Amino acid sequence: MNKQNNFIKITFIVLYFIFIVASFVMNFQPGKQIGLNFTIFAIEMLKILPCAFILIGLFEVWVKKEKVEKHLGKGSGMMSYFWVILLAGTTVGGLYVAFPVAYSLFKKGAKLSVIFTYLGASGICRIPMTIFEASFMGIKFSIIRLLVSIPLVIFSSILLGNYLENKNYAIQMKGEL
């Protein structure tokens, strides 16, 4: 099943690149546009991802599991949500950067509700993004958005986290320890 899935993925990726190259050779406008979109976003991500993964690597070797467990784990109180929102505020890029970070946090012993709060908050609370938003939409817009969404994110994360913990859900990525 897994092998077959991988095969489909690889075929899809290869076909896509053949399509893009063929489009440039035959001057097929839509294909060229799609190829251009791909390049723009690939460059954008390559600027962020290597740094993000190096920081994740450093986090994994330096930060002790007990530390994360104490502040973000099952025994931690409401402050854990504060810390993790602060962490999310400094996240750059977007959700796609937050996923591997969240995964590492979980592996270090953070509880599920904290993980989901982190994911939600790294969507809505990124500080550089919010400053940018306020300059285009006005400060009132940003403040209302944050005041409404943060409590909802925490509340829904606690519900979802508790629900999954009751079901003994564990995050386990393929091919990782």
Next chain:
Amino acid sequence: MFYYLLSITICALIISFIFDKNKTIMALKIAYKKFMNILPAFLIMLILVSIVLFLVPDKMIVNYLGTKNSFFSVTLASIFGSITLMPGFIAYPLCGILLKKGVSYMVLAAFTTTLMMVGVLSYPVEKEYFGAKVTIIRNLISFIISIIVAIAIGFFFGELI
């Protein structure tokens, strides 16, 4: 933004290296392995983004969000926001333009919040880490939160009657 991240990463690496050479090398190995592990999923996400952005260009978003029926526009805005993926430095200037064109704050809140919280296109990546079921639940919850945020914005800006 890029230089800020790059300088933090380099500083962290240097400090780490001074304290413990072996640990730093191990960190780099972990980084490399993790990156390679998720790379295929990222490639698929990029491919989907490139196709969807071609099918749903900025112009189309501008044309459709300005309609009078606010229920319709909010729904459409949140769908656009969910299925597209764009960085803030593209999204907010676009919203600034839309605002000048008379699109309501409520509609723009629906668009930007779903854009930041709901990721249909990043599904391949999210699924690798958290599994299909949790990914779907998380995105549904995020979608609902976005709608509530949009309604709240509409209320405070006096756009709801």
